[in-house]
Amino acid sequence: MTSLQPTRREVLKRAGAAAVGTTAVGSLLAACGSTGASTTTSATNAAATTGASDTIKVGVLFSLSGDLSIAETSMKNATMLAIDEINARGGIGGRKIEPVVEDYASDFSVVVQKARKLVNDDRVAATIGCYASASRKAVLPVYEQGNAVLLYPTFYEGLECSTNVIYTSLVANQHLTDTTNWMVKNAGKKIYMVGSDYVGPQTYNAIVKKLAEQQGATVIANRFFPLTQTEFGSALSDIKAAKPDLIWNTIVGAGIPAFLKQYQAAGFTPEKTPIFSGICTEQELAAVGGAAAKGHWFPASYFETTRTPDNKTFVQRYQERYGSAQPTNMPMQASYTSAYLLAAAIEKAGEATPAAILNAFPGVSAHAPGEGTVTVKPNHHTTHTVSLGRANDRALYDVVVRFAPRDPDPFPPSIVPASKIPSCPRREAS
Amino acid sequence: MLVQIAAQGLSVGAVLALSALGLTIVYGVMGVVNLAHGEFVMLGAYAMTLLSPLIGPWAAIALAPLIVGAIGLVVDRALIRWLYHDPVKSMLGTFGLAIVIRQLVLIVEGPQLRYVGLPLTGAVSLGFGQTFPLWRVVLIAAAVVVGIGMAIWLARSATGLKVRTTTVDADVAQSLGMNVGRVNALAFAIGTGLAGLAGALVAPLDSVYPNMGLSYLVGAFLVVILAGLGSIRNALGWAAGVGLLTAAVAVPADDVLAQVVVWSVALAIVALRRQPLVASRV
Numbered sequence: 123m124t125s126l127q128p129t130r131r132e133v134l135k136r137a138g139a140a141a142v143g144t145t146a147v148g149s150l151l152a153a154c155g156s157t158g159a160s161t162t163t164s165a166t167n168a169a170a171t172t173g174a175s176d177t178i179k180v181g182v183l184f185s186l187s188g189d190l191s192i193a194e195t196s197m198k199n200a201t202m203l204a205i206d207e208i209n210a211r212g213g214i215g216g217r218k219i220e221p222v223v224e225d226y227a228s229d230f231s232v233v234v235q236k237a238r239k240l241v242n243d244d245r246v247a248a249t250i251g252c253y254a255s256a257s258r259k260a261v262l263p264v265y266e267q268g269n270a271v272l273l274y275p276t277f278y279e280g281l282e283c284s285t286n287v288i289y290t291s292l293v294a295n296q297h298l299t300d301t302t303n304w305m306v307k308n309a310g311k312k313i314y315m316v317g318s319d320y321v322g323p324q325t326y327n328a329i330v331k332k333l334a335e336q337q338g339a340t341v342i343a344n345r346f347f348p349l350t351q352t353e354f355g356s357a358l359s360d361i362k363a364a365k366p367d368l369i370w371n372t373i374v375g376a377g378i379p380a381f382l383k384q385y386q387a388a389g390f391t392p393e394k395t396p397i398f399s400g401i402c403t404e405q406e407l408a409a410v411g412g413a414a415a416k417g418h419w420f421p422a423s424y425f426e427t428t429r430t431p432d433n434k435t436f437v438q439r440y441q442e443r444y445g446s447a448q449p450t451n452m453p454m455q456a457s458y459t460s461a462y463l464l465a466a467a468i469e470k471a472g473e474a475t476p477a478a479i480l481n482a483f484p485g486v487s488a489h490a491p492g493e494g495t496v497t498v499k500p501n502h503h504t505t506h507t508v509s510l511g512r513a514n515d516r517a518l519y520d521v522v523v524r525f526a527p528r529d530p531d532p533f534p535p536s537i538v539p540a541s542k543i544p545s546c547p548r549r550e551a552s
Numbered sequence: 553m554l555v556q557i558a559a560q561g562l563s564v565g566a567v568l569a570l571s572a573l574g575l576t577i578v579y580g581v582m583g584v585v586n587l588a589h590g591e592f593v594m595l596g597a598y599a600m601t602l603l604s605p606l607i608g609p610w611a612a613i614a615l616a617p618l619i620v621g622a623i624g625l626v627v628d629r630a631l632i633r634w635l636y637h638d639p640v641k642s643m644l645g646t647f648g649l650a651i652v653i654r655q656l657v658l659i660v661e662g663p664q665l666r667y668v669g670l671p672l673t674g675a676v677s678l679g680f681g682q683t684f685p686l687w688r689v690v691l692i693a694a695a696v697v698v699g700i701g702m703a704i705w706l707a708r709s710a711t712g713l714k715v716r717t718t719t720v721d722a723d724v725a726q727s728l729g730m731n732v733g734r735v736n737a738l739a740f741a742i743g744t745g746l747a748g749l750a751g752a753l754v755a756p757l758d759s760v761y762p763n764m765g766l767s768y769l770v771g772a773f774l775v776v777i778l779a780g781l782g783s784i785r786n787a788l789g790w791a792a793g794v795g796l797l798t799a800a801v802a803v804p805a806d807d808v809l810a811q812v813v814v815w816s817v818a819l820a821i822v823a824l825r826r827q828p829l830v831a832s833r834v
Contacts, residue, residue, distance in 0.1 A: 189663075345806060346806070355688065356798070363553065377759070379759040380759045387686075389683055389685065
């Protein structure tokens, strides 16, 4: 054994140095990965500069590697499916869409570089992309300063209406209003809230709390967990003692299966203490397993199980191309629909410049599979029809109730004081 | 409430203890700070995920430590033996190893979260009308049995004596005719095998994916720093202590606050204690 026994301080110091090394290596790796991606995916550049007038370049900006890649790869796939369909029917006014795919590797600094490349170098007509709110916030200045167009294709918490972003999925007021009313009326007035500790879940829970209290419900706790936490025994002990009528849940990502499995292990049942989740699509639910997932509630504007001919076609085409390993879900459907909304806006504008596209967007409609017609409103958000689904033993949601279509309001009066409500759209980044 | 805190605290402590035991043995015997320890926990969880549909959960739990320990043995001969008794080199080497293991699992098994069902779904009564999940009781029992079993094995068996001798002075052990290389390889296999067991046992309650190991490494490190690297008895005690403190804050209040309290207390203890990091070995 060594004669020099290390002291506690010495080893701690070294452990600290190792941790710093981790971060540096991590971001280096991410940077390398992203360089590789841009060389492989923008082989179309040369063609684009010579024949720019023949095609319309559209950026497709998602994480195809890293922690967010499970969700975002399927969103990229759905976007590409729609672009190919549009091209197959002759493109937009005779011009084909030329996708420029970029992988931002789940890294919110890489996403800025990639957005700059798409806006400044590729000069795309518009971009479909981003997923986590952090990625959208990161690229806002790029799109606003370059007066470019970003179609943001996933449900989110709101409190934003950028002049340069078209929000094509649900915003919180659409997602949560009817759901909360239904939940309080049918499942009970004593609510226990849990969520991951960042802006999306915090805002979602604040809105649900306000809406539920307006319906006469009581929120007995509102607990948040560090994003990477998968140990929920303490919270479940507290929930057991508090005996709520229902649990409102906005835990995200890897926490979801752990929470649902530990809930089941603790002896909770969906019949007695149902969970309503705000952020748990079919994709997250797949990892929970049918036994633990069954009976779990989630509101969405799209469910894979919707038995309409248009949705059957959508699911079939997607699975033919990308396999059936993963269920289709709301962000995928919104990504797919985004390409059609963009095509409609360019057709209406008569030209594929970002300024003309932005002008044309309000009032533009497209058909969303399994949902119906969606229309972009002057506040840059989109009308949607939300349904409340309940998980079956295949970990897919069956629609239990379909609500009336609802207009988007990114600054709901329930949580934003009247004096703080801005006029929409506006420049978000200064 | 107090009963719930105690039960929940011991259950958190059990997971910490199971993951800390392997880390502390590997350091105690060969002076290797294994930053890939969490990845061996992850491999154990994947062994559980892949095997339990085929051979049932209990056989999978029995097999997981053997499989992960065998992988550990190969890794020791290929890499770790060049890093003995050099904490800095071993940290760098095992940090790289962690990346390689994570990426291999990512390539082979993909990034998606994996599902493992609960082998036992019942609950036990704690009295006062309170119940506690049966699987968490299994975790606590496993930590106690494995911890005490390891301590007895080291204290009483012939191989345990060799391991302890090597821990105190490898050169003397060798001069006495012991095969130190074999003892070291065995210790690394046991350390990683324990990580594999921890992974298999927590998989039914956790989310299984390639990056899941880091939180286990962090938890194990916290316990090992408080207990002193290389001490099994201290590791068990401090794991229970950390678990109980976590639950004492997290059950009535908040998990974010619990982490702040636990790490602040740990920092204060380490700063005030001014002892050498290494306690009496094994």
